[in-house]
């Protein structure tokens with residue numbers, strides 16, 4: 001069945017019937033979208049990929065359905081099938097595929113075009129590349145209005161400015177004249193949403209709308225989607241992170257290897273996951289409240305081709321699971337699960353990556369290591385006492401300040417009088433919104449450039465401000481792992497080249513040493529000859545960590561090491577870092593915008609705002625009883641699972657811009 | 661000074677250097693080739709001028725001075741935009757060039773418009789459509805691997821000798837320009853079409869193209885309003901090359917079609933060692949090149965807003 005077959009009983013205009021039960025084959029109780037048995041096969045050079053298999057979903061007006069699953073589980077392909085954009089040569093089949101009572105399987109290309117943008121709005125994954133970089137933001141937002149003839153040329157600017165204002169873009173009149181590269185990630189995401197809702201579609205599909213945004217912007221974007229839902233729009237929200245969707249979703253569908261393994265009302269599903277994969281996803285979400293627990297690292301294995309696809313990773317798998325794929329069965333009201341043993345999840349067996357939590361973690365005395373920057377009367381904050389951290393300081397940062405010249409010619413203070421110690425063997429987190437100066441600190445510690453004022457000591461000896469010649473001998477003692485370190489390598493390098501290059505020349509153990517390092521980060525020697533382009537995101541990051549470990553450093557600076565990864569892989573990498581820290585005794589300076597991640601990995605945390613540390617102290621103390629107002633606001637913006645739909649008021653932007 | 665003005669000033673300085681270099685090269689080349697300029701001025705080898713006449717000519721044209729002095733005098737004149745008199749024609753070089761400039765500009769500009777239009781149309785119609793693309797590729801390959809004079813002769817044979825649609829030779833009116841235009845346009849259209857199509861196909865795979873589709877945009881709209889701008893960037897980069905091809909092609913095409921124009925002027929000037937004319941045409945070509953390249957760089961900025969901040 002192809003999408004190109006003409007439907008005899010619709011007019012040439014092809015307007016879909018709107019309103020519940022409008023069509024001849026009326027929907028069950030006003031479903032706007034009904035998908036049953038959707039399968040999508042995509043042709044590739046390596047053969048056909050069964051990207052989506054037998055997926056069933058439904059969605060009503062004014063409701064939010066979240067589709068959650070790890071990378072490659074088929075979320076985006078499912079969404080695109082609803083728009084008739086599954087791709088050239090895609091084979092899309094379904095028993096039922098209706099939108100507002102219309103059979104989507106029979107639309108002509110022209111009817112599809114009339115539907116897209118007008119009745120279904122789509123926010124594409126990756127806002128950074130989804131706006132045309134050569135066109136003005138205003139033109140991009142206006143496109144659906146123009147295409148569907150919904151506004152005259154004269155009204156267009158005003159309408160677009162109104163839309164941008166509606167999604168919370170400041171100075172919309174100016175912004176619409178700008179180009180995408182002149183907007184921050186958060187603003188681009190908003191512009192993309194404005195464009196998707198411009199024609200007031202009755203269905204809004206948002207594909208990973210908050211990935212790579214920091215918590216505060218994330219909260220704002222979610223609030224925006226929530227407002228659309230309140231206004232009666234059906235929202236299909238796609239994410240790999242259950243915590244992100246928890247607040248918004250009425251229903252959740254969990255996707256694994258192209259199949260819906262579990263679906264049902266959000267609250268029930270989150271409270272008592274029936275499928276082991278749902279439980280794994282829930283466990284992988286780093287939290288910021290409750291007792292800190294060690295997160296079991298999910299196993300990684302490709303889905304099985306026969307039997308239950310999840311069996312290779314499932315702690316409950318038995319012979320039947322391996323032989324026979326479970327059919328979807330009802331599990332409580334409105335719930336459905338594909339598992340032979342639903343609702344019997346037990347904690348999985350301990351994974352080799354996860355050592356027990358050390359209970360004797362050095363707890364800092366409350367007054368000592370927990371310092372808040374007090375605001376002085378003139379409004380400018382005074383430097384907080386860094387506090388004597390217990391143990392020997394490997395890296396000592398004292399009063400560093402760095403200013404950058406902005407394109408307009410004015411100066412911006414990126415780092416403002418920052419001091420802290422990184423103690424031997426500890427993990428110190430630095431958390432803050434984007435632009436708060438986190439990465440600048442990392443680069444100063446790595447001496448990529450010098451601070452304008454202040455100093456960095458390594459093992460109590462001068463480190464910053466030296467000539468490179470004087471630093472070279474100690475260079476290898478600080479290593480960096482950032483968001484995608486392998487992208488800076490020659491794509492023809494193999495994994496072995498990448499790791500071997502970092503080995504100290506004196507101790508050139510050759511291949512054996514590389515294999516040992518790969519083993520340390522949980523990679524098989526079989527990957528030695530692979531090129532970075534042939535690795536998954538998680539594997540790439542493991543190789544990067546192996547490379548960083550090669551010269552046996554004292555300190556690894558991690559700058560957003562997991563922010564490009566989905567929750568499952570993220571949990572694996574975090575477990576790996578935690579283990580390495582204990583086994584290899586390296587100290588971590590761990591930078592992230594994600595408070596949950598920081599909490600899981602770090603002993604102490606420094607909270608940054610506008611270049612200054614507003615609070616620094618023991619992780620448990622800071623997260624449980626934050627002293628700075630700003631920390632409280634940041635914590636409130638973190639999406640939480642336990643909140644459930646409608647439980648939490650959206651965080652407004654003003655909350656976060658107040659004084660620290 | 662605002663950045664754009666500073667940039668323009670820098671480009672202007674660069675242009676002056678290019679002109680100086682081109683003129684110096686022409687000067688050096690004409691000194692190195694054999695042949696006595698005085699004899700040429702006197703009417704060629706056949707003219708049998710007496711040694712006294714030649715001596716008089718040398719004094720008049722400053723050819724008796726040592727070469728460095730000649731060079732300085734030459735540069736001095738150039739600065740005053742004085743290109744001197746043609747040895748062969750005895751008239752001011754600027755006059756000779758101006759007289760022929762119109763015909764050549766009509767030929768080159770028309771061919772450029774035709775070549776770019778042909779390339780864009782082909783690329784827009786065939787990008788992302790495997791069968792049409794294969795056919796178009798074959799045609800483009802023929803166009804870019806066949807020498808210009810050969811295309812010209814084929815066209816002449818078919819359309820002038822056989823079908824009598826167009827005049828065989830000459831300069832009269834637009835009808836006489838059609839075949840030369842096509843010949844010259846084909847020399848650039850092949851490569852331009854390939855580059856444009858690659859640019860279009862790359863753009864059509866970008867997420868923003870999918871976004872545009874998801875808004876209900878038609879295929880034509882996506883190609884014209886979105887992808888074409890992206891494809892224009894590599895095409896602009898290549899336009900400097902296309903300009904060179906056109907200038908070189910003008911000489912060939914004017915010869916094949918026996919048209920008047922700067923191509924003919926330079927051919928006879930080089931053959932006749934007419935040093936001032938050669939220098940004049942070379943300097944003019946260098947100036948055209950520099951100015952058009954500056955224009956292209958400005959256009960690049962206009963097309964790509966991301967370029968406006970950098971590299972000024």
Ligand SMILES: Nc1ncnc2c1ncn2[C@@H]1O[C@H](COP(=O)(O)OP(=O)(O)OP(=O)(O)O)[C@@H](O)[C@H]1O
Nearest residue numbers: 042044049051070071072073074075076077078087
């Ligand atoms: N255009 C395509 N051609 C071929 N295969 C594709 C194409 N797009 C996706 N796939 C494959 O289809 C499967 C599902 O991909 P999809 O993009 O839907 O995953 P996803 O759940 O959205 O992942 P992510 O979280 O990384 O966005 C994957 O195996 C992917 O490799």
Ligand code: SF4
Nearest residue numbers: 308311314321339340
């Ligand atoms: S069917 Fe078996 S293998 Fe699959 S999820 Fe259920 S218990 Fe695990």
Ligand SMILES: [Mg+2]
Nearest residue numbers: 075076125207
């Ligand atoms: Mg996706």
